[in-house]
Amino acid sequence: MKKNRILFFILVAAGGFAVLQSCSNKRSPGRTYMPDMQYSRAYEAYAANNLNKEGINYIPEPVEGTIRRGDLYPYNIPNTEEGYAQSASVKNPLPLPLSDDQMKEAERLYHVYCGICHGAKMDAQGPLSTGGKVPAVANLTTKVYVDMPEGTMFHSITYGKGNMGSYASQLTREERWMVVEYVKRTQLGDASQTAPTTDNN
Numbered sequence: 725m726k727k728n729r730i731l732f733f734i735l736v737a738a739g740g741f742a743v744l745q746s747c748s749n750k751r752s753p754g755r756t757y758m759p760d761m762q763y764s765r766a767y768e769a770y771a772a773n774n775l776n777k778e779g780i781n782y783i784p785e786p787v788e789g790t791i792r793r794g795d796l797y798p799y800n801i802p803n804t805e806e807g808y809a810q811s812a813s814v815k816n817p818l819p820l821p822l823s824d825d826q827m828k829e830a831e832r833l834y835h836v837y838c839g840i841c842h843g844a845k846m847d848a849q850g851p852l853s854t855g856g857k858v859p860a861v862a863n864l865t866t867k868v869y870v871d872m873p874e875g876t877m878f879h880s881i882t883y884g885k886g887n888m889g890s891y892a893s894q895l896t897r898e899e900r901w902m903v904v905e906y907v908k909r910t911q912l913g914d915a916s917q918t919a920p921t922t923d924n925n
């Protein structure tokens with residue numbers, strides 16, 4: 725009887741020790757009951773390794789120098805002084821006028837990405853500008869910017885200029901051209917009249 729009791733205590737103590745042990749190592753999940761559920765055995769169908777093993781030649785990256793179907797051609801003018809001058813002759817490659825939907829989207833993008841500095845009315849009265857956080861914001865309603873070629877605007881928002889950063893990672897080429905068209909139309913005072921109702925684009 726006494727023996728059993730001692731055995732019982734030893735077992736309880738050992739159990740408690742095991743529990744404490746498994747909790748002490750925070751980095752380990754401890755004993756895994758069903759490893760298949762804990763660790764996924766997913767098969768990555770498009771992983772080059774897997775396909776190449778089966779004799780299929782699959783290249784996960786796009787071939788250099790190619791573009792996605794429907795994409796605009798890359799903008800190749802470099803971010804240099806000569807490039808800036810050259811950008812003046814670049815024309816908007818999108819079919820113009822933009823559709824009403826594109827114009828609405830361009831306006832939305834302007835307010836999301838540009839208005840914070842340039843202001844809703846493009847007069848450099850955005851909160852970051854009036855609050856003094858970003859000095860020397862361009863007032864896009866003044867003559868120098870009204871006369872600025874669309875290509876130069878595209879160039880500047882692609883690479884950034886002065887206190888303005890690059891928008892190449894936030895906006896696709898197409899979106900940047902849409903925003904430039906929105907700025908140009910607004911400067912000319914006809915943002916709402918870009919798409920003739922007869923044109924179904």
Ligand code: HEC
Nearest residue numbers: 837838841858859860861862877880881885886887888891
């Ligand atoms: C962080 C504030 C800020 C934001 C956001 C911003 N800009 Fe600017 N922008 C500036 C400043 C400052 C300048 C003046 C740069 C210079 O000439 O030194 C400028 C200049 C410009 C110019 C004149 C470029 C040139 O070549 O002189 C255009 C056009 C322009 N911005 C359009 C945009 C558009 C479109 C967006 C949104 C995609 C945008 N900006 C977002 C601060 C901003």
